[in-house]
Amino acid sequence: MKAVLVENNTLVVRNIDKPTPKDNEVLIKIKAAGLNRADLLQRKGTYPSPNGWPEWPGLEVSGVIEELGENVNDLKIGDAVCALVGGGGYAEYICVPYGLVMPKPGRLTFNEAAALPEAYATSYLNLFWEGHLKPGQTAFIPAGASGLASVAIPMAKAFGARVITSVLSDEIAEKIRPLGADIIINSNKQNVAEVLKQEEENGHPVNMTMDCLCGDTLGQSLPFMAEGGYWVVISTLAGVETNIPLRPLLTKGLHLVGSMLRKRSNEEKSALLRELVETVWGKIELCEMKPSIYKVLPLEKANEAQDILERGENIGKVVLSIGE
Amino acid sequence: MKAVLVENNTLVVRNIDKPTPKDNEVLIKIKAAGLNRADLLQRKGTYPSPNGWPEWPGLEVSGVIEELGENVNDLKIGDAVCALVGGGGYAEYICVPYGLVMPKPGRLTFNEAAALPEAYATSYLNLFWEGHLKPGQTAFIPAGASGLASVAIPMAKAFGARVITSVLSDEIAEKIRPLGADIIINSNKQNVAEVLKQEEENGHPVNMTMDCLCGDTLGQSLPFMAEGGYWVVISTLAGVETNIPLRPLLTKGLHLVGSMLRKRSNEEKSALLRELVETVWGKIELCEMKPSIYKVLPLEKANEAQDILERGENIGKVVLSIGE
Numbered sequence: 001m002k003a004v005l006v007e008n009n010t011l012v013v014r015n016i017d018k019p020t021p022k023d024n025e026v027l028i029k030i031k032a033a034g035l036n037r038a039d040l041l042q043r044k045g046t047y048p049s050p051n052g053w054p055e056w057p058g059l060e061v062s063g064v065i066e067e068l069g070e071n072v073n074d075l076k077i078g079d080a081v082c083a084l085v086g087g088g089g090y091a092e093y094i095c096v097p098y099g100l101v102m103p104k105p106g107r108l109t110f111n112e113a114a115a116l117p118e119a120y121a122t123s124y125l126n127l128f129w130e131g132h133l134k135p136g137q138t139a140f141i142p143a144g145a146s147g148l149a150s151v152a153i154p155m156a157k158a159f160g161a162r163v164i165t166s167v168l169s170d171e172i173a174e175k176i177r178p179l180g181a182d183i184i185i186n187s188n189k190q191n192v193a194e195v196l197k198q199e200e201e202n203g204h205p206v207n208m209t210m211d212c213l214c215g216d217t218l219g220q221s222l223p224f225m226a227e228g229g230y231w232v233v234i235s236t237l238a239g240v241e242t243n244i245p246l247r248p249l250l251t252k253g254l255h256l257v258g259s260m261l262r263k264r265s266n267e268e269k270s271a272l273l274r275e276l277v278e279t280v281w282g283k284i285e286l287c288e289m290k291p292s293i294y295k296v297l298p299l300e301k302a303n304e305a306q307d308i309l310e311r312g313e314n315i316g317k318v319v320l321s322i323g324e
Numbered sequence: 325m326k327a328v329l330v331e332n333n334t335l336v337v338r339n340i341d342k343p344t345p346k347d348n349e350v351l352i353k354i355k356a357a358g359l360n361r362a363d364l365l366q367r368k369g370t371y372p373s374p375n376g377w378p379e380w381p382g383l384e385v386s387g388v389i390e391e392l393g394e395n396v397n398d399l400k401i402g403d404a405v406c407a408l409v410g411g412g413g414y415a416e417y418i419c420v421p422y423g424l425v426m427p428k429p430g431r432l433t434f435n436e437a438a439a440l441p442e443a444y445a446t447s448y449l450n451l452f453w454e455g456h457l458k459p460g461q462t463a464f465i466p467a468g469a470s471g472l473a474s475v476a477i478p479m480a481k482a483f484g485a486r487v488i489t490s491v492l493s494d495e496i497a498e499k500i501r502p503l504g505a506d507i508i509i510n511s512n513k514q515n516v517a518e519v520l521k522q523e524e525e526n527g528h529p530v531n532m533t534m535d536c537l538c539g540d541t542l543g544q545s546l547p548f549m550a551e552g553g554y555w556v557v558i559s560t561l562a563g564v565e566t567n568i569p570l571r572p573l574l575t576k577g578l579h580l581v582g583s584m585l586r587k588r589s590n591e592e593k594s595a596l597l598r599e600l601v602e603t604v605w606g607k608i609e610l611c612e613m614k615p616s617i618y619k620v621l622p623l624e625k626a627n628e629a630q631d632i633l634e635r636g637e638n639i640g641k642v643v644l645s646i647g648e
Contacts, residue, residue: 214570236570244568246538246560249582256580258573 003091004302005056006043011090011302018093019054020067025095026075027067032114032296033089034060035318036147037235038262040310042087049087050263058089059262060117062110063322065101072098080104084117084269086262090302092323099270102277105284108291115291115317121269122234122261123152123210124276127159130259131208131230135160138226140196140209142166142217143237144176144184147309150292150316152210153179155280158288162204166192175315179292193220200224208232215239222256223248230255292316328414328626329380330367335414335626342417343378344391349419350399351391356438356620357413358384359642360471361559362586364634366411373411374587382413383586386428386437387646396422404428408441408593410586414626416647423594426601429608432615439615439641445593446558446585447476447534448600451483454583455532455554459484462550464520464533466490466541467561468500468508471633474616474640476534477503479604482612486528490516499639503616517544524548532556539563546580547572554579616640 001018004011021027039057041047049055062082065075075081075098082104083096104113127133139156141149144165156163157180166185167173173184185195196206205226211218215238222231223245231254248254261269283289294314297305299322308314325342328335345351363381365371373379386406389399399405399422406428407420428437451457463480465473468489480487481504490509491497497508509519520530529550535542539562546555547569553576572578585593607613618638621629623646632638 218570219568233570233574236574240569240571242568242570244543244566244580245564246542246557246566246582247564249580250557250560250584251587252582253584253587254582256568256573258570258576258578260574260577263575263577 001092002299003054003056003088004058004299006045009044011043011057011306013300013302019095021069021095023070024072024097025069026065026072026098026101027093027095028061028063028081028083028101029066030061030063030089030092030094030322031110032062032322033058033320034114034116034118035305035309035320036060036118037309040306043306053086054088054091054094056088056090058085058087058091060084060114061089061094062104062113062116066093069098074098075101080110080113082113082117084121084273090299090320097266097270099266100273102273103281105281107285107287111296111319111321112291112293114319115293117273118261119148119151119291119317120155120280121272121276122148123155124280125261125272126210126232126234126259127152127156127208129272130232130257131210133159133161133208136162137207138162138164138199138204140164140206140211140221141181142192142209142211142213144179144181145172145312145315146212147314147317148212150176150179153181154289157181158283164196164199164206172315192217193224196221196224200226205229210234213238214242216242218242219244222254225252225254228253230257233258234260294318296321298322325416326623327378327380327412327416328382328623330369333368335367335381335630337624337626343419345393345419347394348396348421349393350389350396350422350425351417351419352385352387352405352407352425353390354385354387354413354416354418354646355434356386356646357382357644358438358440358442359629359633359644360384360442361633364630367630377410378412378415378418380412380414382409382411382415384408384438384441385413385418386434386440389425390417393422398422399425404434404437406437406440408445408597414623414644421590421594423590424597426597427605429605431609431611435620435643435645436615436617438643439617441597442585443472443475443615443641444479444604445596445600446472447479448604449585449596450534450556450558450583451476451480451532453596454556454581455534457483457485457532460486461531462486462488462523462528464488464530464535464545465505466516466533466535466537468503468505469496469639470536471638471641472536474500474503477505478613481505482607488520488523488530496639516541517548520545520548524550529553534558537562538566540566542566543568546578549576549578552577554581557582558584618642620645622646
């Protein structure tokens, strides 16, 4: 089969052996693979696949089940599926523990379904499991133009939350308006902490933040959160340190939490995906949510596809189309 | 009845009306009241009693039930009890919602039982509910000479945890050795973060911290915690700010949590006290834990009693003895 290996910080298509599923795995013939920022780190050699996964990049795929391991019961050959994988999505085939496999929503194409697993699982994990977001509450989801925010903002809205996001220009604000955020901060014109302070004064303090930026804004904004609020750190693109004022943390009973999806156990991921399918897949079938695809490229153009993410050009997901 | 009011930042004994219990309350004839650091702030006027509680200080009492509200079923007149109260413990009587009343452990005197509610509930809340401490894990409980640590250290040990604490001198280290901590850091001689780093290297990283000090040590020590660890901030005596390194927070999935007992709802406190009685009272009856009393003074010497805490002179609790 074809797989896209990292050689000298470049992606190269190679022919390698097709894998065979273990007892608790299924073999998926991949139709499409979604791209994620973590893939860029893997190309640079700084973020290897965890143990037990192929060494090449790719955290999410869609496709068709071609073979079943001995202990797999609830899935069958020919099922259209998508899956969350620890690595190895940039290829024609992958073996996946059955707990990480989800049905492909009928309404979606394989390209769209490949854009679901990582971003939807990450958004669900951090909004609801780590962030404890409830209907009627306010979520702050910075970096509104990111692939993740293109999922997290509509997801939070679909569950009845109010959403505040931030972008770097008025042009981008216009582009992401369809996602449905209630407030879009232009962080080059407005001070984020000041806006959140005003929101608190207006009776709409932030109950949870899903923060991929961090840096100084985190510590500056924390005091204006709602009682018992959760600030979930999912990446540190704007700064790896922040000065935390501890009195508001204490008196408001706030939580600052670090959260990564990739390194969690397969058991925890399986439980997360089951809940995701139960609660979110229905909203996809009802057209309340849909992954936003920026561009689809063939497997052979994996470098070009990653470069789009590297330049931050995309609004929505970039997907590799694989096989005929 | 007599009650100790705050007048011009001084405690003064006054005669006031004896209260009458509401439907869900009991009237307790107080035998003893425990002192806490929060009482000192209340004398200074900076930490008033929450709504619905008497304006004078006192967060925990022991005594005998003298009258029952209409809706109280599981308690009866004459019961020896102790109770967690939002304020008003420095008096001869107090009305308390029945959910905040616990049986007095038979082995303990009323003076000892008055030292239980606040410190035991705070320790249990932060070690287990907020800190998720499990048997075999390592707890860091700084300020080993504090009244709270004199409860939290033996409690963590009684539940099978390994305990690290810190004190300001070798003399104090000797005095608190009977509490049972596995490691006592003299923080005037050793760097706390360095010790925690070594502990991590030795395979014993800290799983949870119950921190009343905070300040720079918090941010310096956080990187050496165990995966998924909890750092629970319960006061900020050593500094109200800290610089948090966000990469270890993210990659280890750490939690920084602010936690105060006093401002929680009566429902939450009731649930906490029920669990406390179920899990800890048995250990008290079996002599596995016992409150440590530093000094007992009469109600009339409330100022003197608070001055002991103000000077940080006590190791263990200071209690006011009330009534004949």
